[in-house]
Amino acid sequence: MPRHDSPTVIVLAAGRGERFARSGGVAHKLDALLGGLPVLEHVLRSVAASGLPCHVVRPAKGLFTQTDGMGDSIARGVAATADAAGWLILPGDLPLVRPQSLLAVAQGLVMHPVVVPLWHGRQGHPVGFSQASRAALMALGGDVGAAAIVRAHRQAETLLALHLDDAGIATDVDTLNDLAQAEAMFAARTAPQKARHGKC
Template sequence: MTDVLQAPTVIVLAAGRGERFARSGGGTHKLDALLAGVPVLEHVLRSVAASGLACHVVRPANGTDGMGDSIARGVAATTDAAGWLILPGDLPLVDARSLLRVAEGLASQPVVVPFWNARQGHPVGFGRECRAALMALGGDAGAAAVVRAQRQAGRVLDMELDDEGIVLDIDTPDDLARAEALLETRGAA
């Protein structure tokens, strides 16, 4: 189990505009859409709370933040963290155990990339040595360049997880319906 004093902080990205969800017929912002009667973002925050890891939520600052801007702001607000797990706020079914596994992986490599059924998911974990690179991010690109640079240096741990929630993001009302069905299946199991 990760020592909470040495654990990374989960940066929950909640600053996006959710335009794909609105364009595809969503009647509200995707993070406010209800999944089993609870807003999508609240599901994410409950998983983070259940993990016991520290959390920082990045909300809209000026309406023009891209993913890279949001990551940089989140890291800048938590510079004393032992590392960071970057978690988009639209992954309502991510399991707290997945967060802890990625956090634990940071003990062996400065970047941890989770996968489910060969699909890359979130959260992606970054150790303190990635701080400057994360704070230099901007625009919509996210942290892919940081992962790529660390991968070229042989400093990435690819981690297969048994958690479909790490890849099931909510971008359309159909995604929300799939999440609802998976949640019902989990409840029946």
């Protein structure tokens, strides 16, 4: 898929991460280390490896304010990239999402207005939206995400449910326990690579 025809990945990095703090986290969850790198850095590296355009939504004026709900973040990201071919909405707390999964969702948007990735029946991210959803996405606000848009397309049978073999699309880091689980999954994923590199 040529880059100019590709949807933009909107990485949501403006949330407060309150559940992570309540679970005992001393840093913001996107700054928490996983495999020696911050959670958000893993996400950004996956996006970079996919080759898709990217826009990161960070807190307004560098502060976590009451206007930084998911809906506000999505609306800001879409408004900032209004001429994009479409959008992949990716929360910044999914450090294990694979570049191939991003590309699969992007490819699904060629024929479908909305693409929802699934792992073992569980809905994950990124959710893909075509240009047709631009106005609806820009109208979002508060903590309400794009669920209503997805629901409308599901009812209209214009949604693609894309089954992917990638636990990373559904492995978010909301608590310290989530971080520990992601760390274990990351270690298991990288162990075979380390073993191969260690051979002569």
